[in-house]
Amino acid sequence: MSYTKLKLDNIYKSYGNKLVIRGLNLDVEDGEFLVVLGPSGMGKSTLLRVIVGIEELSGGRIVLDGKDISKLPPNKRDIAMVFQNYALYPNMTVYQNIAFPLKLAKVNEAGSYADSTKNSGTLRKLTKDEIHKKVMQIAETLKIADVLERNATQLSGGQKQRVALARCLVRDPKMFLLDEPLSNLDARVRYTARSELKKIQKELGYTFVYVTHDQSEAASLSDRVAVLRNGKIEQVSSYETIINKPKSKWLGDFVGDYPMNFIDGKLLGKEGYEIGFRNTWTKEASSGLTATVDFCQVTEDLYTVRATLSADSSDDGKEGKKVDVFESQDAPNTFHITMRVSKRYDVGDPITFQLLKYNLYKDGLLSDVVGH
Amino acid sequence: MASKAGPGTYIGAIILAIIFFIPLWVLILIAFEPVRFTFGRVYPSFLPLGFTLKNIITSITTPGLYLGSSLLRSLEVAFMVGGIAIFLSIFAGYGLSKLTARVSNKIIVLLFLINMMPGLIISIPVASEFDKVGLYNNIVGVALAQELVVLPLSVFIVLGGFRGLPKDLENQARVDGAPFFTSFFRIILPLNRIAIMVAFLLSWMTSWDEFTYAVIIDPIAPSNSTFPVTLYNYVSRDLALDAATFALVATVPVLILTGFLMKYLKGQYLSGGMVV
Numbered sequence: 267m268s269y270t271k272l273k274l275d276n277i278y279k280s281y282g283n284k285l286v287i288r289g290l291n292l293d294v295e296d297g298e299f300l301v302v303l304g305p306s307g308m309g310k311s312t313l314l315r316v317i318v319g320i321e322e323l324s325g326g327r328i329v330l331d332g333k334d335i336s337k338l339p340p341n342k343r344d345i346a347m348v349f350q351n352y353a354l355y356p357n358m359t360v361y362q363n364i365a366f367p368l369k370l371a372k373v374n375e376a377g378s379y380a381d382s383t384k385n386s387g388t389l390r391k392l393t394k395d396e397i398h399k400k401v402m403q404i405a406e407t408l409k410i411a412d413v414l415e416r417n418a419t420q421l422s423g424g425q426k427q428r429v430a431l432a433r434c435l436v437r438d439p440k441m442f443l444l445d446e447p448l449s450n451l452d453a454r455v456r457y458t459a460r461s462e463l464k465k466i467q468k469e470l471g472y473t474f475v476y477v478t479h480d481q482s483e484a485a486s487l488s489d490r491v492a493v494l495r496n497g498k499i500e501q502v503s504s505y506e507t508i509i510n511k512p513k514s515k516w517l518g519d520f521v522g523d524y525p526m527n528f529i530d531g532k533l534l535g536k537e538g539y540e541i542g543f544r545n546t547w548t549k550e551a552s553s554g555l556t557a558t559v560d561f562c563q564v565t566e567d568l569y570t571v572r573a574t575l576s577a578d579s580s581d582d583g584k585e586g587k588k589v590d591v592f593e594s595q596d597a598p599n600t601f602h603i604t605m606r607v608s609k610r611y612d613v614g615d616p617i618t619f620q621l622l623k624y625n626l627y628k629d630g631l632l633s634d635v636v637g638h
Numbered sequence: 639m640a641s642k643a644g645p646g647t648y649i650g651a652i653i654l655a656i657i658f659f660i661p662l663w664v665l666i667l668i669a670f671e672p673v674r675f676t677f678g679r680v681y682p683s684f685l686p687l688g689f690t691l692k693n694i695i696t697s698i699t700t701p702g703l704y705l706g707s708s709l710l711r712s713l714e715v716a717f718m719v720g721g722i723a724i725f726l727s728i729f730a731g732y733g734l735s736k737l738t739a740r741v742s743n744k745i746i747v748l749l750f751l752i753n754m755m756p757g758l759i760i761s762i763p764v765a766s767e768f769d770k771v772g773l774y775n776n777i778v779g780v781a782l783a784q785e786l787v788v789l790p791l792s793v794f795i796v797l798g799g800f801r802g803l804p805k806d807l808e809n810q811a812r813v814d815g816a817p818f819f820t821s822f823f824r825i826i827l828p829l830n831r832i833a834i835m836v837a838f839l840l841s842w843m844t845s846w847d848e849f850t851y852a853v854i855i856d857p858i859a860p861s862n863s864t865f866p867v868t869l870y871n872y873v874s875r876d877l878a879l880d881a882a883t884f885a886l887v888a889t890v891p892v893l894i895l896t897g898f899l900m901k902y903l904k905g906q907y908l909s910g911g912m913v914v
Contacts, residue, residue: 315809318813319812319813320809320812320813339812339817340809340812340813341813341814341815341817345813346814347810347813349806349809349810351804351806353804353806353807353809353810355807355810355811355825355829356807356829357825357828357829366811366814366816366824367814367815370814370816370820371815433814437814437815
């Protein structure tokens with residue numbers, strides 16, 4: 267049975283006058299891989315730092331396993347974290363790095379981890395042998411057994427990432443926070459690391475909160491995605507839901523390979539709405555919307571076309587359009603459509619297409635979906 | 639990358655080396671040459687004309703000359719100054735590193751302001767106050783007074799080291815379960831050891847050489863003062879030969895320490911950017 271592992275209850279964080287997190291609510295289920303996605307500068311890292319306790323909360327509560335941990339120092343919270351730059355102790359070997367949290371850990375007589383938030387009988391430290399066993403075990407799992415004696419500074423990026431992960435996993439905390447742990451790796455290593463991370467998380471049943479700005483990571487790793495915008499959660503759900511039914515225009519624009527296209531609802535007889543559709547939700551048709559091709563990219567028999575609505579099909583487009591920083595940089599009424607086409611299109615050709623499905627937005631928020 | 643050293647670099651280095659080496663060379667000549675080649679001449683030669691250990695032996699064995707005791711006293715003071723300096727600098731530096739640079743830089747400037755006043759002006763009130771609390775004519779008193787000279791630089795160097803440490807290392811230690819003091823002593827301090835070592839050595843050498851506070855707070859009794867004061871005493875009593883010998887002996891620890899320091903005295907440690 268999954269239950270709520272971590273509950274962020276209306277939390278605030280400000281630096282001086284600057285509010286970074288403003289009234290954020292989020293529930294993390296036990297054993298889930300939650301990806302926090304957001305553009306940079308939206309408070310992603312701050313969120314993790316607040317959860318782990320190295321930044322003090324300005325307001326609200328953090329509840330872990332039913333206990334309020336908002337006021338506890340980081341070493342008492344029993345949450346592990348991998349920092350973006352891995353923060354390996356440069357004065358220690360890999361072995362010492364991984365053993366460091368173990369040397370500090372307190373266990374009960376049976377040798378299992380004690381709950382640091384309450385006093386539970388007599389506690390002792392792990393013995394040297396126990397530490398050694400655990401370090402070797404995690405080193406085997408993460409395939410870093412051959413570099414244990416090396417200094418932490420002498421490792422490649424991929425090895426550093428594994429060591430940081432090993433140090434994080436070795437002590438069996440209540441949950442894990444990862445701050446863009448793969449962003450410093452080159453593409454090849456990143457793909458392998460991604461799948462390994464997911465495998466470890468599922469096999470051991472750990473709860474992960476993983477921060478990234480990389481949508482492909484969110485897509486491949488997450489059980490659920492929480493999109494952060496201006497210090498608040500814009501939407502929490504599976505990645506597919508966010509792609510197909512983004513709750514707001516901003517989300518539609520931010521998530522996905524191509525920004526969601528928005529056109530005036532009048533074109534389909536939906537007065538007062540904006541129609542949002544993805545480039546792949548279209549098919550070539552003899553009647554429907556007509557646009558002018560600006561640019562055409564061919565991948566096998568799929569054509570990705572950037573098109574502009576023809577002047578006659580729309581008399582609107584500029585009036586009352588809310589300007590948002592994260593909105594598509596394209597000109598109004600320009601959008602991307604990807605579809606199978608019967609003939610080759612050239613720049614300037616008219617293209618007629620129908621929407622297989624679309625979403626209706628009113629005042630920037632999702633109000634209805636059609637065809638899903 | 640450093641550019642390749644051309645012949646000009648070497649010529650410059652040799653000229654500089656000669657300039658720095660001449661005083662030491664003169665000291666060596668006076669100490670190891672028979673007096674008739676040095677003080678006995680109007681124009682002593684720069685080349686060694688003879689060799690003797692008599693000067694050294696006389697200086698050490700003559701009753702009433704206090705080479706050993708003043709060296710010992712200087713060593714005590716120097717180690718005390720170095721020790722107190724790094725002890726205070728570690729805590730001051732760590733604390734300052736937690737403030738914004740705007741605030742901590744102002745505090746550092748305030749610290750250096752004391753050094754802009756001539757030492758003589760400050761040393762007299764210091765001496766009279768120390769007399770009241772029994773620190774006058776006392777090595778602890780000298781050491782504490784010399785902290786006025788060494789502490790600003792020492793704090794500055796250690797602060798630079800702390801500032802250069804990635805903040806996330808400390809955060810990581812806390813997250814790994816370390817209480818504050820564990821993370822401080824196991825992670826932060828060891829990583830900043832080079833800055834601390836540099837601060838210690840510079841304080842040590844400053845104290846070894848320090849004269850103003852030593853002469854005013856420690857009495858001029860030759861049996862009971864630090865080395866620079868004793869040396870001054872001999873020179874003023876026209877015992878230049880003994881003074882030269884003493885000076886040569888005093889150079890030895892400095893040379894040894896400089897050897898240590900050379901390893902770390904790269905600009906980056908003084909400017910605060912530490913390589914970890």
